Amino acid sequence: MDVVTRRVLARRWHIVAATVVVVVMAAVLWSPLPRPVRATVSDWGVMAVILVTTVALWVRARLSTNPQRRRAWRLFTLSSLLAAAGNAVLLLPETGLSAPAVVLFTITALLVSSAAAFFFPSVVLSRVELGRILADGLVVCFSLLGILFVVASQVRPDVGLDDRSLFLLVLPAADCVVVTVLVIMVLRSHRADYERFFAAAVGFLCITVADTGFALREMSAGYGITGEPTDLGWFVGYLSIAVAVLARDNPAPAAPTAGVERPLLGTFTVYACLVTAAVVLTAGELDQAALATQLVAVLAVVAVALRELLVTYDDVRLRRQLSTLVDERTEQLRETAEMSAAVAGSVGDGILAADLDGHLTYTNPAAVALLGWSPTELIGRPMTDVLDGTGGEGALRQPEAWIGEAVEHGRVSTGRTRCVGREGTSIPVQMTVSPLTRHAGTAGCVMVFRDLREQDRVERMKSEFVSTVSHELRTPLTSIRGVLGLMANERLGPLAPQAAPLVRIASDSADRLSRLVEDLLDVGRLQSGRFPLSVADHDAAVLARRAVDQGRLLLTERAVELVLDAGDQPLVVHGDQDRIQQVLTNLLSNAAKYAPECTEVAVAVRGDPSGLGGRGAVCFDVTDHGPGIPADKLDEVFDRFVQADQSDTRAKEGTGLGLSIARQLVRAMGGTLGVSSEPWSHTTFTVELPAGGHDAVAAGQDHVTSEGQDATSGGRSATSGGRHATSGGRDAPVTGEPATRVAAEPDATPAGVPAGDEVGSLRG
Numbered sequence: 001m002d003v004v005t006r007r008v009l010a011r012r013w014h015i016v017a018a019t020v021v022v023v024v025m026a027a028v029l030w031s032p033l034p035r036p037v038r039a040t041v042s043d044w045g046v047m048a049v050i051l052v053t054t055v056a057l058w059v060r061a062r063l064s065t066n067p068q069r070r071r072a073w074r075l076f077t078l079s080s081l082l083a084a085a086g087n088a089v090l091l092l093p094e095t096g097l098s099a100p101a102v103v104l105f106t107i108t109a110l111l112v113s114s115a116a117a118f119f120f121p122s123v124v125l126s127r128v129e130l131g132r133i134l135a136d137g138l139v140v141c142f143s144l145l146g147i148l149f150v151v152a153s154q155v156r157p158d159v160g161l162d163d164r165s166l167f168l169l170v171l172p173a174a175d176c177v178v179v180t181v182l183v184i185m186v187l188r189s190h191r192a193d194y195e196r197f198f199a200a201a202v203g204f205l206c207i208t209v210a211d212t213g214f215a216l217r218e219m220s221a222g223y224g225i226t227g228e229p230t231d232l233g234w235f236v237g238y239l240s241i242a243v244a245v246l247a248r249d250n251p252a253p254a255a256p257t258a259g260v261e262r263p264l265l266g267t268f269t270v271y272a273c274l275v276t277a278a279v280v281l282t283a284g285e286l287d288q289a290a291l292a293t294q295l296v297a298v299l300a301v302v303a304v305a306l307r308e309l310l311v312t313y314d315d316v317r318l319r320r321q322l323s324t325l326v327d328e329r330t331e332q333l334r335e336t337a338e339m340s341a342a343v344a345g346s347v348g349d350g351i352l353a354a355d356l357d358g359h360l361t362y363t364n365p366a367a368v369a370l371l372g373w374s375p376t377e378l379i380g381r382p383m384t385d386v387l388d389g390t391g392g393e394g395a396l397r398q399p400e401a402w403i404g405e406a407v408e409h410g411r412v413s414t415g416r417t418r419c420v421g422r423e424g425t426s427i428p429v430q431m432t433v434s435p436l437t438r439h440a441g442t443a444g445c446v447m448v449f450r451d452l453r454e455q456d457r458v459e460r461m462k463s464e465f466v467s468t469v470s471h472e473l474r475t476p477l478t479s480i481r482g483v484l485g486l487m488a489n490e491r492l493g494p495l496a497p498q499a500a501p502l503v504r505i506a507s508d509s510a511d512r513l514s515r516l517v518e519d520l521l522d523v524g525r526l527q528s529g530r531f532p533l534s535v536a537d538h539d540a541a542v543l544a545r546r547a548v549d550q551g552r553l554l555l556t557e558r559a560v561e562l563v564l565d566a567g568d569q570p571l572v573v574h575g576d577q578d579r580i581q582q583v584l585t586n587l588l589s590n591a592a593k594y595a596p597e598c599t600e601v602a603v604a605v606r607g608d609p610s611g612l613g614g615r616g617a618v619c620f621d622v623t624d625h626g627p628g629i630p631a632d633k634l635d636e637v638f639d640r641f642v643q644a645d646q647s648d649t650r651a652k653e654g655t656g657l658g659l660s661i662a663r664q665l666v667r668a669m670g671g672t673l674g675v676s677s678e679p680w681s682h683t684t685f686t687v688e689l690p691a692g693g694h695d696a697v698a699a700g701q702d703h704v705t706s707e708g709q710d711a712t713s714g715g716r717s718a719t720s721g722g723r724h725a726t727s728g729g730r731d732a733p734v735t736g737e738p739a740t741r742v743a744a745e746p747d748a749t750p751a752g753v754p755a756g757d758e759v760g761s762l763r764g
Contacts, residue, residue, distance in 0.1 A: 014056075014246045018239040021049065025235045029227065038227030046231070047087050049238040054080040056242040075116035076245070082109035110178050113204075117178075117197075172215055175208035196244045203240030206233040350419075350429075350451075353436060355444040358383045358403055370451055372422035383447075386419055406435040406445035419449065428452040467524040470517045477517065481510045519657045523640070526664045533576040533668060537692035540573040540618045541566035544605050547584035551592065551601075560592055561600040571607050572692025573618040575669040580689070583662045583673070587622040587685050590658065594626030594683075607691065612671070616691040621684055628679035637675065638663045 028041050057080055061073035086105030210233030217228065344351060350367030354360050363378045371378070371386055378386070383403070405411045414432045421427055431449040435442050484507040486492050488500075495503060525531040548564045573580065584603070591601045604621040611617025629637060640660045659673075666673040671689035 015243055018243050021239060022232070022235055026229075026232055029229045029232055035227050040227075042226045042228075042231040042234075043091055046234045046238070047084065047091070049235055049242075050080060050084045050087060053238045053242040053245070054084060056245045060245045072116045073245075075112050079109045079112040079116060082106075082112065110175065113178050117200075172208050172212040175204060175211055178204050196247055199240050199244035199247070203237040203244065206237035206240065209233040210237065348450075350447075350449045352378070352383070352386070352447045352449075353444060354383045354403060354447070356403070356407060356442075360386070361444065367449075370421075370427065370449075371419060377422075387417065403433075403445050406433050407442050410435045410437075410442065416452070428456055463524055466520050470520045470524070473513070473517050474521075477510060477514050481507070481514065484510055519661060522661050523657060526661065526668075531668065533579065535574060535576050535669060537572050537574055538577045538580070540571040540605050540620070543573065543577055543580050544584060544603055544620060547581050547588060548603055550581075550585050551588035559597045560595045562588070562592075563600050563602045565602065565604040567605055567607075569607070571605060571618050574690045574692045575671070579665045579669065580687075583665055583687060584620060584622070586658050586662050587620075587687070591622055591624035591626070591683070591685075595624040596626060599625045608688065611688055612690060617671070617688045618691050620687040620689075622687075623682055623684040625682050628681065628683050629675065629677040630679070631677075634675055634677065638673070 025042075025045055029038060031038070054077060057073055057077040061070055061077055064070040064073055082105050086109065089105065210230055213228065213230030213233070214226065344364040347364060348366055350370050351362070351364040352360055352367055353362035360378050360381050360383060363375055368375055368378065373381075373386070405413045412432065412434045414430070417429060417431050419427045419429050428451075429449040430452055431447055434446050434448075436444040436446050484503060487495065487503050488507055522531070544564060544566060548562050551562050588601060588603070595601050602621070602623045604619075604623070606619050606621070608617045608619050611619065638659050640657055663673040666687055666689065669689055671687065673685065673687050675683065675685050677683040
């Protein structure tokens with residue numbers, strides 16, 4: 001739509017112009033000018049307003065963006081063109097074909113107008129409804145036609161059904177069909193189109209009045225007479241249609257909607273016309289046009305009967321369909337409700353639902369059995385009455401946070417927490433909180449939780465067993481390693497050439513088993529919270545260099561180069577130097593295991609003033625260029641006994657403890673251990689520890705040394721792998737086997753045990 005057209009529509013100049021034309025034509029038609037002058041002005045004026053209406057319809061069709069509306073406006077444009085053609089034929093010199101041509105053009109135009117009204121997208125009509133509306137129009141049409149026959153028989157007793165008389169009588173009657181259609185559309189239309197349909201209906205009604213006056217004058221005088229005041233109906237009618245077309249669009253529904261039907265008013269209108277026609281037809285003498293009158297009466301009755309049959313059929317059909325749909329839907333809802341109740345009742349996990357205020361609205365039998373409350377006691381109770389929120393790391397600390405994350409942000413949260421039973425018992429559970437979404441939006445949250453008491457009991461039994469076995473194995477292993485060392489050093493005498501390799505293999509296997517035992521003991525210490533640390537300020541470059549020197553011992557048989565970038569500025573790290581070296585050695589062993597031949601493993605030391613929440617940190621980056629770790633395994637590689645690619649378990653060896661222990665050691669020193677990987681490009685493990693001169697590790701140290709605290713962070717343990725020497729002057733680790741990496745580090749060996757074979761290292 002161009003700017004000029006927009007301004008015209010916005011300022012409603014078309015309404016002013018239409019009003020001026022109507023006033024001028026009213027003055028002309030009521031003036032004392034000679035009839036031929038008034039007739040000429042009226043004839044050509046009508047042609048002009050028809051053309052103006054045609055142009056307005058064409059413009060609206062072009063500007064419409066809705067395909068269905070565009071089709072309707074094009075049909076209205078075609079109807080207006082047909083009306084203009086019929087009017088042009090009427091202005092031609094009298095010929096024998098003028099009247100039939102006008103009838104053809106006019107009837108076609110009216111039918112097209114009715115179709116255009118039906119195609120408007122704001123009104124949804126079935127075929128039966130379309131037939132019913134057309135039947136209403138026919139009732140009105142035949143009623144008016146019967147009235148016109150009676151009136152015509154009074155003014156011209158010799159009236160017949162020649163083509164001229166047929167045109168004169170059919171024209172206003174056909175107008176009534178369109179008027180009826182538009183009136184019903186007004187009653188059924190959406191509010192956005194109500195004014196437009198109403199203006200169009202008024203316009204066609206004015207045209208009907210003008211056509212009726214013209215027909216009666218022609219039948220009384222024997223020829224068409226224009227220039228009379230009733231001609232003003234044509235001007236008002238066509239200009240009303242033009243104004244309706246150019247009216248500004250109101251917001252309409254995006255999709256067609258069924259309008260609000262007013263059957264009482266529509267039925268009253270139709271039957272009022274029928275009763276009026278019946279009164280006129282039965283009054284007075286009917287001899288002059290008995291045949292025509294009887295024919296019209298029969299047609300009117302047939303139309304009424306047809307309409308009533310359609311209405312009855314439509315009502316019965318709709319009732320049956322609605323009844324069937326309601327029954328089917330009711331049965332579906334019942335089955336769905338029963339199935340939902342059966343599924344929720346069969347689930348072994350507890351399910352609770354809470355509303356936006358945190359009050360419980362639903363519980364399943366498993367939740368009732370676990371908590372000890374009855375369903376009636378749980379429903380309506382605040383969620384805080386049954387949730388403890390004192391679970392380990394990874395749990396939501398406050399019960400209110402569960403609803404906040406789910407309701408406000410739509411997030412699903414999973415963590416370990418505790419529920420409170422009816423007797424006040426604290427029950428450890430693993431819980432998942434999800435938003436409860438309905439058609440109107442988020443209505444609350446759903447909590448699914450599982451009892452962890454049995455799992456925790458089994459976990460404790462396993463830990464106790466592993467700890468006991470590890471302690472029992474350590475003493476004989478020490479003896480075995482000592483004897484093997486004496487044999488390898490030929491302290492017990494020279495070895496046979498065939499025995500030397502066997503002793504070396506046995507010694508390596510004993511070292512590997514010893515590291516595994518120490519790893520298992522470390523896991524137990526970390527879980528129990530009895531893992532002492534000796535934290536102090538240390539030169540980060542020195543620690544990294546020691547780890548690299550130890551790592552080179554691991555790579556003597558591989559074409560992998562270790563590169564150290566310690567930076568230009570001295571950096572001071574705060575932590576336990578032995579544990580820092582243990583973590584770095586594990587990471588180097590892990591990286592060396594996966595680094596392809598003729599590549600390098602890089603170690604970088606850098607400072608990060610904004611690290612660890614702005615407290616300042618020293619970062620150690622260990623990068624290799626191996627196969628990498630899959631993105632979906634990055635969060636799993638620090639779990640115990642997990643490897644990124646289980647197919648590597650035997651090829652690379654390891655138990656999956658190294659990285660888990662390493663992360664716990666780093667956390668115990670107040671730092672973080674993370675990993676980033678791009679398959680077949682690089683994998684970088686980053687150790688971030690507090691910079692020297694800060695008290696940043698106090699919390700971390702307490703986390704490990706204080707009694708009873710769980711340092712596993714949600715059940716995850718740190719890795720140890722190829723261990724390096726710890727405090728007390730113990731030997732630096734010499735890893736005999738590379739650690740498997742998953743996103744974890746190689747297993748750090750205990751003091752005095754060679755590093756490099758991380759039992760639990762994981763690799764992707």
